[in-house]
Structure formats: C-alpha cells, structure tokens
Amino acid sequence: MLFEETILEKGEYQKFSMFRILKSFEGTNYTIIDISNAMGVSYQQTYNILQELLEDIKGFPNANLQKLDRKTFLSSKQIPITIDMYRLFLLKRSIVFQFINYIVQGANPNVEKFCQDHFISRSTLLRKNAPLKVLLEKYQIKISYNELGLIGDEKRIRFFLYCFYWLSFRGLEWPFKSTSYFDVSQQLQLEPNELNDPVVTIRTVLFWSISRIRVIHGYQISDMESFNEIFPRNLTAFNLDRSFNNVNFPNISNEQLLVESQFFLFFRLQSLIFPNSNDEISNKIYQEIKADQGTIWELTEEFITETQKHLIDGERDQQLANNIPLQANLMRIFFSYYVMKGDYFQFNDFYDQDNAIDYNNSTPYKIVSNFVNEKHEESKYRPYLIAEQKVIDEIQYLMIPYLRFFKSNEAVKVKLILESSDLVTRDVMTFLDDLSFVDIENEGDDPSDADVIVSSIADIDKIYSHKDLTDKIIVDWNLDANETEYFNLYQTLKKVFTEKTAIEKADD
Template identity: 25%
Template sequence: MLYEELMFDPSLLLRFTIYRYLEQSQKQILSISQLSDDLDLNYQQSVIELNEIDHELAEIHPEHHSFMLRAGKVNIDNLSATVDEYRYHLLKQAVPFQFILYFLDEEDPTVEKFCEKYYVSRSTVSRKIEKLKKYLKRFNLRFTYTEAGMSGDERLIRIALFDILWLGTRGIDMPLKADNQVIDQLVEHYREYFPLSRTFFGIHELRLFTAIFLKRIERGNFVKYDPRYNFLMKDNPYYDFTSLETLVPVPLTSRQLKGESGFIYFLAHYAPFYTIRDDTSLRQTLHDFEVRDNPVNEFVTEFRQFAKKTLFPDQPGVMDDPLIVGNLLNITFAYFIFRQPFPNIMSQVIPHNDRPSHGEYVLEQNILNFMQSASENPAYQFSRSVHELMGKAFKHLLLPSFNQFPYSENLHVGIAMEHNAIFVRQLYRFLEDLKFVEAEPYDNSLSEDYDLIISSSLLLQKERSHLPIHVLDHNYGEKDLIPLYLLLRNTYDKKNEARKV
C-alpha cells in the first residue's frame, strides 16, 4: 500500500489526489468538468473539495491568490504550494501522523492524553490507524496504548518511524522537537560511514534519523548489540564503539553504548546506498566484507558468478562494477541480520507492478531460481525465510543493466501524413531516437499489423475507426511529442507484458 493510502483517511486522500492531479496537469486553465471526469467525481463534489484546497493553500502561504475562476474553471498557475508542502499540511491533520509525533515528542504519552489534545475519541484513533497498524504488523511491530508508542525490534521501529516521517516531510521540515546542536554534532561525527552524506538529501535524511535516535534513547528505548554484526565490526578499527558516549545527552551503560554504536554502523549498510563510485565508504565496505570469511560475501560472490553466465553473458563486467557489488552486499547483509521483512521506503512510493515486461519477468525468474537453490545450501541458511524478498531486491538493482531487447518486440508504427519532408522529418528523427520503435510510411495493406498509426488527419480514423490511430497536427511542436512518447511507451509496455504461464 502506498504511503498516502496508509496515512490519510478517505477525505484527506481525496484532496491529496486532486491536488496531485492539478500539479501534474499540462494546462494553465483546467475545467472542473474535465477534472471530475478524469477522477470519477461528481461536479459538486469537485467544487467543494477544490474550494477546501484553495482555503488550505491560503493557510500554507498567506499571499496565496485563489485558483478558482468563473465558468467552472481553475487556474493551475495559482497553485502556491508544492505537492510535498501540501502533503505535509494534510499530514498534520492525519491521526496516524499526529499519533507518531505525539509519542515521540511527549515525555509521558498515553492514548487518553492524545485524545484530549486532538479532540478525538479512542475509537476514532483505532479506526484511523488501522491501515498503518496492518502494515507494521508485517514487520512484527505494533502500537501500544497504555503508554503510547510502538513495540517490537527497536531497530525496525526506528527504521519504520524514519520511513513514515521522511516520506511525510521530504526534508522540508524537521517534524520533531529536537536539539539541533546535538543532531549536527552526531551527523558530523558519523557522516563518513554513510554514503548518503555525500548527497544533498542524504544529510537531511541523516538529521531525521538522528532525531529519532535521540528521541528513542531519551525515552529509555535502546538497541541491543547483535552478534551477527561480529564478522564486520568486531576488532575492526574502522568502527569506533567509544565516542558515542560523549556525543549524546543520555548516560549509557557499556552494553547500551555497544548496542547503539553497532546499530549506527549497521544503518550504514542496511540499504543499497551506493551511487558514487569514488566513495571511501564503498571502498571500505568492499574491503571489510572481503577480508574475513562470512556468508554474506560468499553468497554475493556465488550470485555474481551465476549472473555473469546466466544474466549478463555478453557483458559479465556488470557484475564486477563496485557499485553493483557494494549494493548487493548491503542488501544481503540486511537480510542476513533481520531474516524477515523490514520496512522499505520504495515499497511505499512505487506501486506494485503486476504486469512486468517479459524481460523483467525473465530476469526475476532466473534470480528467484538461484535464490531457491541457494536457500537449500546449509551455508546460506539465513536466506531460507527471505530468499524471495532478496530476489526481488536483486532484480530491482540489476534491471537497469539487464538487456531486455532479446525478450521484447519493437513497436511497428505507420506514418499516415502528407509525404512532405517539412511535415515528417522532425517526427521521423524523434521516432528514430526511440530504440523500441520501427517507423515507416503507412501502407494500407498492412493496416492491421501496425501497433500504432500516426496521422495528420481524421480521415483515416473515420474510415477505419478500429485502428489504433494518434492524430498529430501539421504544426506539432516538442510539447505535442510528449503525449505521443507516453502513448508509444505505454503501447510498448502492453505489447511486451510477461506472458502468463
């Protein structure tokens, strides 16, 4: 389930859906009737929601000028907030988001006090967090109410809290009451371990993770050291297990210090963070996983050998790319540690694709076959309960490098326009740049064989309405080629959906 579906009740979700629709519109002036048709709403409902959005924009930006026009139209240019700003505005009204901020910020949080503060009943709280509760249950996490909070593996709690708060704020605000000086000192001290610290958004992510870390230890919620870290961290001078004590305002026992320090270093490896080849943390990761015998590196090495022969026989060097190797190690290490599903930002922002291309299907099946076989090896027992999840993660990492063309068919496109170079030259050059398109002048005897016909006239459509025809006017420009590209890509994807077996 996507993030907004987890966090918003139906009324908030509807307004967010409308706002995102408005933001994505290519028009300056949009009719409310068109919006209603596209979103399957009745006209009056659309007017009510648009007026509510208009008022909310004035709350976000007092200088906002109304986007509502006469004659049932809206002015898209007057949208004064980004999608991220509007989402965050709505989240402040959403019970799940309010509840999480409440139990992180308050010293003695209870559900009764929360209900008093936000003027909601306990039954309303229970109803409105139900979807999020079901989502967290997948990770063996649950909300608590006697003392408002969460219970389960503390590491997973913090990762889940980060995902929820980051996707709600996207760096535009620090949602927690936090000591910025302490946060900055911690981020500066540990940034060298985190490849994301080299990026603009990465620093904001680290600051939020640090704020959550501080809030949890201030409330007495500590992480235990996991012996599964040992092959990477034990007696490794790269990992400092002492300095944290001087950086936090909370006294730590030696056990707590070891547990919290170990978790910080684990966080540097729990996701495929590497995007920059010239990165000291990447080089350190490749070195550390290589110098000591461990099942993570052995598993990745065996997978790379398999992939060179089966997935990339024409370009085996892909599997020696340090970025690929480092990210495979991180993915495998996280599942080696948790051995169960854990919160994942990508699953909340990318819709599940139940109609993959044939090439993607082939890639995934080959990887899953390897995973199934490897999980039966006693040396890789850690993968038995998570081999399918690992396989999908590996697939997403490798898909951009995988050659899908042997498993796909190009589009056969006919050009039914006046045979004049002035009209068609730009179109043909545009189509030639698309590797998945084969274009030729329209041949009426082959009309049934074309995946798409591009025409400058409605004449062909009137004569043969069943044909897939896209009308492009003579004076088309680059903006007119954008919807054509989207149509071509959608047609190509449908043509090459994985064959059901």
C-alpha cells in the same frame, strides 16, 4: 500513496489526491469534468472536494491566498504551494500523525491525556488508528495503549519512525522540538566528504535524531551480533560514526553506546547506492565481505555465476563480474535482511507501483526468482533470504539496467530511420539508449526484424517496398519533437515491452 492513505482520513486523502492531479495537469485549460475523470468519482463529489480543497489553499499559512476563487485556482499554475507542503499541512491536522508524534516526543505519554487534549474518545482513536495498526503488524510492531508506546524489535521501530518522519516532512521543517538540526549536525561531526549529497545528509541527521530520542527515552538496541559477524572490524574499517559517545550520552554505558554506534553504521551501510562515480563505501563493503569469504560472499558469487549463464557473450560476463557497485548492492540486500531478521520498513513500501513498468515476466526476474527460491531452501543461505519476495523484487530491479545483456529477445527492438549524422536526431537516440528495455538496431539490420520503427520519413513503404512491414508499429517522428511526443513514444515502447514479456511467460 500508501503513506498518505494510511495516515490521513478519507476526506483529507481525497483533497490531497486532487491536489496532486491538479499539479500534474499541463497548461491551464481544464475543467471539473477533467478532474472528475482523473479521480474516478462523480461530478458532484469532485465539486465538493474541490470546494474543500480551495478553502484549505485559501487558509494556507503565509501564502496570502485569502481572496483566491475557484476559477483563478483552476487556471493558475503559479500557486506557491507544493505537493510536499500541502501533504505536511494535512498531516499536522491528522489525529494519527499527532498520535505517533506524541508517542515519540511526549514526556511520559498517556493515552487518556492525548484523548482529552484532542477532544476524542479512546474508541475514536482506535478507529482512526486501524489502518496504521494493520501496516505496523506487517512488520511485527504493535501500539500499546496501556503503557503508551510502540512494541516490537527496536531496530524495526526506528526504521518505521525514520520513514514516518521523512515522508511527512521531507526537509521542509525540522520535526523535533528537543533539539535543532544545527545542534544535531554538530554532534554528528560529519566529514566534508559525507556532506556531498544534501538529501543523504538530512536523512542521516534525521535517523540519528530519532535514535537519540529513543535512547534517551529508554528504548535501546538489544544487540548487533549478526552485524558483527558480517563486519568484524565494523567501526574501525568504516570510521563513519563518532556520535554515540559519553559526551552526547553521559548516562549510557560504553557497551550500549557501542551497540548503538554499530546500529547507526548499519543504517548508513544498508541503503542501496547507484553512484555516478567511484563510491568509497560500496568499495569498502565489497572489500570487507570479500576478505571475510563468508556466506554473503559465496551467495553473491553464486548469483553472478548463475546470471552469466544467460548473457549474450563473454564481454557481458566480464562487465557483470567486474561490476563492484552492483555486487556491493547485492551484498547490501543480503546483509540487511540478515541483520534485521526479516522485512522492515523502507521508503519503497509506501509508493504506488501500479504505474511502474512491470518487469515480473522478464528474464532477469525469472533468473532472480529461481535463484532466490532455490537458495532459500538451503539452511545455510535462508537467514539472508528470509524476506524472500522482497529480496527477489530488489535484486531484479538491480538487474533491469542489464536487460540488453541477456540472450532472450524481450528488449524492444527499435529501428531508427533517421539521419544518423544530424545533431537533432541525437536527442531521440540518447532518449532511447537510456531505456533499459530498448535495444536500438544497427544501421544494416533488417527493419522487418524490429518491433518498432521510428522514422522521420513519412512514407517508408516506398523505401522498403520489398519488405513486409504491415505488422510493425511505425512512429512518425518529428525532428523538433516536443515533450508530449517523447512521452507518447515511451508509452508505445512500454506497451510493446509488456506485451512481449507476457508472450514469453505464456510460452514457458
């Protein structure tokens, strides 16, 4: 929750954290002590935060909750307020949020006027903005208070504003007062096939609106030469942008409109895509870069070749070599940091990764890390790997679904002692098959070779009396297992995977 932690003040952030916890609790039978334990704060502090949160909920616009009491609040799962709604409610009251929004949308923004309108001193404003200042500096962006505005590479500023507005509004409301969502959609002239994903559509309209406001206010992209190097036929090849034209921007030169069009195209190409079916844009990226036979093509080919050395067999080699969506995503990572000349704001920068599975000791991570570190030393490849750690992290997550392809024994070996022809047992098999760090053993495999045994038979020692299973984790499985049992199974497997990869690291 780095975004909320940065924008909200401590008290507001605590209320938001509590609201998330309350929304995550199952059932209705929980107490202030339960909330206190989940938040890691004292009972008295929890009680005080809860009282303030309750006042917010009672005063929530159009919710008709004025008579809500604490007991009803804690016992009801029907409060018609989502986490996104409450986040936006708090953000709109935040000085930091209002300040950035004022910089973007204000006519001739002035720090003295902002302070007067919000009844705060300049020093108070600077103090409240301190966490955001630290975050912005990570991406070489600064806030100028003399001539109020954002200073830095305009490309990075726009990606910051894109993350800022999306993480704030998430489609709940349209953030800009100068134009409507409908009007912008009309100006964009999106094709029917570009409207299949409503979230992508909203985000595309949002990014274009940010670009429109910045261009009108005199903040323009300086050049897109690096993008043209990679995609010499860019606008012709992809035919995705028809919006930066003399009709929409009559006072902007044709040369600048071309640069803005190229940057907007770059925005649409750089997002990683994980298609359920054939994806035209990924195919086009692959074809264009392959036809050029440039540095990005060489880097992608070398990575695939290096990875193939560590796979189980030739069949897996071909599955990787023929995987166009995977290779297109690799290309996206390489060209995005090249065009941006380093790191830039992305959504995953704002999410807490503490509860995610740690793959940093896995074989894919080691392969990716060694490859990127080695290639980073070569001047030819360094500009594409300039955000070295970010590149490593992103590529290794691309490779995690292929964990079973590798020769290492890191995947958790699960032996199923279930009726394989029973439709009921199919659910757990499908569940396990969807976990990339799990390898389901074959029917004839020795259970003593497994890490975890999932059995619907209570006493499997009688069946395998000749096997030593004392060190095996045995999960007694109910055929009518509920969500909690599936979650507990996932937690068990995750723990075993973490322990196995830690052992692998220690052995290196």
